[in-house]
Amino acid sequence: MSRLIVISNRVSAPTPQQPSxxxxxxxxxxxxxxxxxGIWFGWSGxxxxxxxxxxxxFDGVTSATIDLPxxxxxxxxxxxxxxxxxPLFHYRLGLTEFERDFQGxxxxxxxxxxxxxxxxxxxxxxxxxxxxxxxxxxxxxxxxGITNRLGFFLHIPWPPTDxxxxxxxxxxxxxxxFAYDLVGFHTREWLETFHDYVVREMGGTIEDxxxxxxxxxxxxxxxxxxxxxxxxFIASAQSNEAVTTQNRVVESLSxxxxxxxxxxxxxxxxxxxxxxxxxxxxxxxxxxxAQVTMLQIAPPSRASVQSYQDIRAxxxxxxxxxxxxxxxxxxxxxxxxxxxxxxxxLAGVYRAAKIGLVTPLRDGMNLVAKEFVAAQDPEDPGVLxxxxxxxxxxxxxxxxxxNPYSPDEMADAIExxxxxxxxxxxxxxxxxxxxxxxxxxxxxxxxFTEVLASTxxxxxxxxxx
Ligand code: GDG
Numbered sequence: 001m002s003r004l005i006v007i008s009n010r011v012s013a014p015t016p017q018q019p020s021x022x023x024x025x026x027x028x029x030x031x032x033x034x035x036x037x038g039i040w041f042g043w044s045g046x047x048x049x050x051x052x053x054x055x056x057x058f059d060g061v062t063s064a065t066i067d068l069p070x071x072x073x074x075x076x077x078x079x080x081x082x083x084x085x086x087p088l089f090h091y092r093l094g095l096t097e098f099e100r101d102f103q104g105x106x107x108x109x110x111x112x113x114x115x116x117x118x119x120x121x122x123x124x125x126x127x128x129x130x131x132x133x134x135x136x137x138x139x140x141x142x143x144x145g146i147t148n149r150l151g152f153f154l155h156i157p158w159p160p161t162d163x164x165x166x167x168x169x170x171x172x173x174x175x176x177x178f179a180y181d182l183v184g185f186h187t188r189e190w191l192e193t194f195h196d197y198v199v200r201e202m203g204g205t206i207e208d209x210x211x212x213x214x215x216x217x218x219x220x221x222x223x224x225x226x227x228x229x230x231x232x233f234i235a236s237a238q239s240n241e242a243v244t245t246q247n248r249v250v251e252s253l254s255x256x257x258x259x260x261x262x263x264x265x266x267x268x269x270x271x272x273x274x275x276x277x278x279x280x281x282x283x284x285x286x287x288x289x290a291q292v293t294m295l296q297i298a299p300p301s302r303a304s305v306q307s308y309q310d311i312r313a314x315x316x317x318x319x320x321x322x323x324x325x326x327x328x329x330x331x332x333x334x335x336x337x338x339x340x341x342x343x344x345x346l347a348g349v350y351r352a353a354k355i356g357l358v359t360p361l362r363d364g365m366n367l368v369a370k371e372f373v374a375a376q377d378p379e380d381p382g383v384l385x386x387x388x389x390x391x392x393x394x395x396x397x398x399x400x401x402x403n404p405y406s407p408d409e410m411a412d413a414i415e416x417x418x419x420x421x422x423x424x425x426x427x428x429x430x431x432x433x434x435x436x437x438x439x440x441x442x443x444x445x446x447x448f449t450e451v452l453a454s455t456x457x458x459x460x461x462x463x464x465x
Contacts, residue, residue: 002149002453003122004038007113007137008130009077011042013063015056027229028441032449034060036126041065041117043109047073053116066116068109075105077133082305084167085132089156090268090362093166095307103169107136114140121146126452129180131155139179151182151452155226156364157391158190161197171201178214181455183221184448186365186391191223220455224448225395227440228370234437237347237375245348249295253352254330257418259294260353262346262368263360264301265338267311270361270387270404271298275318275334277359277410282326282333284411289326291418294333294357295349299340312338350375354382355417358390359404365391369399373432381429383417385410395435398428 012026013033033040044054044065050072053064068076079102087095113134118141121127128151129137138150164170174197177183185191195212198204204214212221236242249258259278263269278294298315302308319336326333341349350356356372369384369392376382386392386399393401400416402409 001036002124002126004032004036004449005117005121005125005127006033006038006040006130007117007127007134008040008042009081009133010045011040011063011065013040013061014059015063016058019059025226025441027232028445030061031442032445033062038062038125039064039120041113041120043068043077050112053120064117064120066112072105072109072112075099075102076109078302078304080106081133082302083307086156086268087307088163088167089132089159091157091159091163092267092361093163095267096166098166098168110134110136111140113137114144117141118144118146121148123148126449127151128153128449128452135173136176139176142179147458149182149452149455149457150180151184151448152177152180153184153224153448154190154364155186157362158185158194158197160193161200164197174198174202175214178217178219181219181458182448182452183212183219184224185221186223186225187394188223189394190364190391191221194221220451222448222451224444224451225391225439226365226367226444227436227442228367228374229442230370230374230437230440233347233371233374236344237351239344239347241342241344242348242351242375245345246352249349249352253293256293256331257291257354258352259292259355259357259414260349260372261294261296261298261357261359262349262371263296263298265298265308265312265315266301267307268360268362269298270359271296272311272314272318273361273404273407274357274359274410275315275322277404277407278334278357278414279318279322279325280407281411281414282322285415288415288418289328289331289333292333292414293331293335295335295337295353297337297339297341297346297349300338346371347375350382351377355414356382356384357410357414358384358392359387359402359410360390361387361404363387363390363392367392369396370436373429373436376429376433378426378429378433380422381425381433383420383425383428384432385413385417395439396432398430398432 039062041064046067047070048067055064083097202214210220350372358369384399387404388401400413402413
């Protein structure tokens with residue numbers, strides 16, 4: 001069995017300070033690294049003079065992290081990753097910033113990663129690079145003489161060709177993907193938009209659905225949807241912490257039904273549109289006020305980026321307006337929590353809810369939708385209202401699929417969900433639950449690494465495409 005090398009912006013392997021891996025991705029990759037005696041490389045999250053990689057082995061998993069100078073963090077992470085690629089790949093051209101310095105920082109940090117990691121690569125290692133922070137890394141590893149099997153997984157959407165054209169160095173970025181042997185996306189939609197770029201912009205060809213050729217170089221590109229650690233999450237929804245939370249929440253509702261949203265505070269999650277949809281519901285259905293309460297959990301993220309400060313201010317004002325307009329002396333329609341909660345508590349909140357409102361404007365996948373499904377009571381499940389623009393919509397077809405830009409559609413869906421009979425709720429939920437359990441994060445990791453391991457090993461990769 002080959003060793004597995006995982007490379008991502010941040011490392012979320014367990015540490016003595018944080019002994020259990022956080023989140024499904026961390027759990028899945030940690031298990032794979034433990035089995036395959038691998039190493040997880042990434043940025044430490046600290047700023048400082050770049051020194052040596054710091055290796056740490058804990059609970060059978062080795063992580064290797066490096067500090068980055070402040071300028072690199074500003075240009076590579078806050079800059080190119082979060083102010084250029086993230087908004088552009090989420091179809092938000094108006095929020096996208098194009099700065100040559102950002103691109104310079106991005107390439108510099110990717111080159112640094114390639115230089116410090118390559119001495120630690122052994123000939124048979126399988127290398128798996130993650131996400132938009134690291135697109136050029138494969139190319140730069142090849143320049144260091146690495147001929148191992150190299151895989152790349154994109155966790156966010158792939159943008160339409162015409163949108164990608166707005167990025168001055170779009171061609172260079174996509175060409176870099178051809179240094180990998182396997183490229184993975186969450187959905188067929190993202191895969192097909194990638195195909196479109198390759199065919200229209202690069203004159204490439206697609207064969208057997210998963211082979212993409214440009215010039216003399218053929219790589220494989222697949223749709224491989226990520227899942228959650230379903231078994232762990234189902235157990236967590238039945239834990240003491242979850243049951244206590246569920247009881248506490250239900251008691252606080254005075255018989256009303258809970259609508260829940262859980263999202264990083266990010267403009268891609270459609271929170272402003274969600275609040276407006278809920279406001280439309282409250283404005284147009286005064287009789288329903290006695291029936292509902294909404295709880296939105298939104299821990300702040302990327303707070304050093306202006307557009308994140310702006311969305312936070314917008315939501316502060318909008319939540320105040322909603323409550324100001326509709327609260328009663330004994331009821332607030334919207335509980336808005338700007339703080340992260342422990343996972344067990346989150347599971348209890350999902351289980352207490354009758355409606356899960358997951359309405360991103362674009363999302364590579366969206367794991368919250370899957371967690372909501374996993375946490376439901378099989379005898380009396382809640383209803384998932386899901387944006388048709390989330391990758392998860394391709395699998396969770398039992399949800400009420402909506403256009404998140406339309407406040408009327410959102411208000412109608414809330415009403416529909418509140419009135420849905422139990423039989424229909426069960427009939428919609430069951431196949432979604434089966435999908436969440438069958439195509440879980442372990443399935444995802446195995447599928448990707450098996451396809452990667454079966455790709456032909458190349459003696460040398462021509463870097464011209
Ligand atoms: C990217 C892509 C893709 C949120 N609040 C709390 C909390 N969370 C957890 C959720 C969930 C995770 O964070 C968020 O995952 P998502 O998939 O919803 O979204 P992104 O962070 O944008 O992830 C996305 C994903 O990568 C994987 O490929 O699905 O499309 O954008 O697990 O539960 N966790 C805790 N407290 C909180 O308050 N403990």
